[in-house]
Amino acid sequence: MKTDVLIVGAGAAGLMCAITAGQRGRRVLVVDHANKPGKKILMSGGGRCNFTNIGASPANYLSANPHFAKSALARYRPVDFIALVEKHRIAYHEKELGQLFCDDSSKQIVRMLLDECAAAGVRVETSCAVERVRRTGEGFTVLTARGEVHAESLVVASGGLSIPSMGASGFGYALARQFGHAVLPVRAALVPLTLSGKHQEHYAELAGVALPLAEARVGRHAFRAGLLFTHRGLSGPAILQVSSYWQPGDELRLDLAPDAGLGDWLPAQRAARPAAELKNVLADVLPRRLAQRLCELCFLAPQGSDHPWSLSASPSRPMRQYRDAELREIGRQLHDWPITASGTEGYRTAEVTLGGVDTDGLSSSTMQSKLVPGLYFIGEVVDVTGWLGGYNFQWAWASGHAAGEAV
Ligand code: FDA
Numbered sequence: 001m002k003t004d005v006l007i008v009g010a011g012a013a014g015l016m017c018a019i020t021a022g023q024r025g026r027r028v029l030v031v032d033h034a035n036k037p038g039k040k041i042l043m044s045g046g047g048r049c050n051f052t053n054i055g056a057s058p059a060n061y062l063s064a065n066p067h068f069a070k071s072a073l074a075r076y077r078p079v080d081f082i083a084l085v086e087k088h089r090i091a092y093h094e095k096e097l098g099q100l101f102c103d104d105s106s107k108q109i110v111r112m113l114l115d116e117c118a119a120a121g122v123r124v125e126t127s128c129a130v131e132r133v134r135r136t137g138e139g140f141t142v143l144t145a146r147g148e149v150h151a152e153s154l155v156v157a158s159g160g161l162s163i164p165s166m167g168a169s170g171f172g173y174a175l176a177r178q179f180g181h182a183v184l185p186v187r188a189a190l191v192p193l194t195l196s197g198k199h200q201e202h203y204a205e206l207a208g209v210a211l212p213l214a215e216a217r218v219g220r221h222a223f224r225a226g227l228l229f230t231h232r233g234l235s236g237p238a239i240l241q242v243s244s245y246w247q248p249g250d251e252l253r254l255d256l257a258p259d260a261g262l263g264d265w266l267p268a269q270r271a272a273r274p275a276a277e278l279k280n281v282l283a284d285v286l287p288r289r290l291a292q293r294l295c296e297l298c299f300l301a302p303q304g305s306d307h308p309w310s311l312s313a314s315p316s317r318p319m320r321q322y323r324d325a326e327l328r329e330i331g332r333q334l335h336d337w338p339i340t341a342s343g344t345e346g347y348r349t350a351e352v353t354l355g356g357v358d359t360d361g362l363s364s365s366t367m368q369s370k371l372v373p374g375l376y377f378i379g380e381v382v383d384v385t386g387w388l389g390g391y392n393f394q395w396a397w398a399s400g401h402a403a404g405e406a407v
Helices: 012-023 039-047 070-075 078-087 107-119 171-178 197-206 237-243 262-272 278-282 288-300 324-334 391-406
Strands: 002-008 028-031 050-053 092-094 099-102 123-125 130-136 139-144 147-156 183-189 210-218 221-229 233-235 252-255 337-339 352-357 375-377
Touching: 002 012, 002 139, 002 171, 012 028, 012 107, 012 391, 028 147, 039 050, 039 107, 050 078, 050 391, 070 391, 078 107, 078 391, 130 171, 147 171, 171 183, 171 352, 197 233, 197 288, 210 237, 221 237, 233 237, 262 324, 278 288
Parallel strands: 002 028, 002 147, 028 123, 147 375
Antiparallel strands: 050 099, 092 099, 130 139, 139 147, 183 352, 210 221, 210 252, 221 233, 252 337
C-alpha cells in the first residue's frame, strides 16, 4: 500500500506527529509492534500520566547539544497541550513543581490522542512489527508484518530501551545507523541506584524508610525531593533525577535534612536537652530508623576508616557527652553524606533512555535527517532526555508536533 507518511511507534511522539500531519491533510499510517497504542502513557505517572510540566524549558533537558530542543519546545508549549486536554474535558491538577496529572486516569490521554487521530483521518495499526526499511526513489519501502508500505516520509518514533516488557526496542537506533546517523551511547536514566557489598549492608535494614525531602548531588547537579531506601539501594524522585547525571565511579552525596541547619541545631539541642540521646534528638528531623542506623554506623566506624563518621561515639550517648565541635561535625556530615552507588536498576525500571540518535544529524526545527531527506526522528529515540516531572512527554509532544508540521 501507499501512504504519504509512515510513523513507526504509536507512543506519545508518534501519535502527536500523526495528529499534526493528519490535520494538514497528509495520509498518515502509524504502525506499532505492541498490541495497543500508548502503553507507556498508560503506565505513566502512576496511572495518572504526568502529561506536561508548565515550567518546561530547555534547561530541563540533557543532550550533547543543549540548544537542540529549543526550537521545537518553543513552538509547541505546555499551554498548547493543556488546551488539547481542556478541549477533551479531561480534569487535571498540578501536583507539585508545575507537574500536571490527570485527576482520573492516563487512559483519558490515550483516548484523546486516538480520537484526534481518528478525526484527522490517521490509521493506527497495532501488533504490526517493522521488519525492513529500504530507500526507494524519493521515499521508503517498509516491510511490515502486514505487507509492504511505500511512504514519502518515514518518522521513527520508536522510543528508547526502557521497560522492554512494554515494547521498547533498539529499532530506532539500528535504523539510524543503517542510514548513516551517529547514535550516542545510551544508558538507563531516571532510575533507582543500587548499592553493593558493605555499602549495601550499611543501609539494607532501612528498606522502606522514606525522607520527604532530601537533596541528592552529583557534581554540580543537585535535586531536592523525596528519597527512599530500598532493598537494593536508593530510589525516590531526588535519586531518579540525579541518576541521569550519575555514572559509575561518580560520588553521590546526600543532604539528609536540607534547611535544618544541623550544625547549629545540634549544639543548641545539647544545651536544651543535655540528657537526651543523640539518636532521639536526630529522630526529630530524620525518620527514627534512619537516625538510629546512622548512630550505629557512627559507632561502628573505626577511626580513620573510609566511612564518613570517624567520631568514636556510642549510639546511645546523651547529648551532654558530646562536645559542640563534634555535634557541629555530625551536623555537617548529615548535610553532606557520601554514598557509594555501584550501579542502576537498568532498563527494567528506568523511566527513560539517555543518549540516542545524535542531534548533529537532525534539523532542530523539523527533526528531519540532514543525511536522508524524508527521514525523521522524534521523541525519546533522539538524544534529548528530560528531567522527571512531565518533561519527557513535553519533548515527545513538541518534537512530534515539529515533525508533523514538516512531513
Ligand atoms: P514511547 O516509548 O512512548 O513509544 C514508542 C513506541 O514504539 C512504543 O509503542 C513501542 O511499542 C513502539 N516500537 C518500538 N519498537 C518498535 C518496532 N520495532 N516496530 C514497531 N513499533 C515499535 N514521562 C513524563 O513526562 N511523565 C510521566 O509521568 C512519565 N512516567 C513514566 C513512567 C514509566 C514507568 C516510564 C517507563 C516512563 C515514563 N515517562 C514519563 C517517560 C515517557 O513515557 C517517555 O519519555 C515517552 O513515552 C517517550 O515517548 P516516545 O513516543 O518517544 O516513545
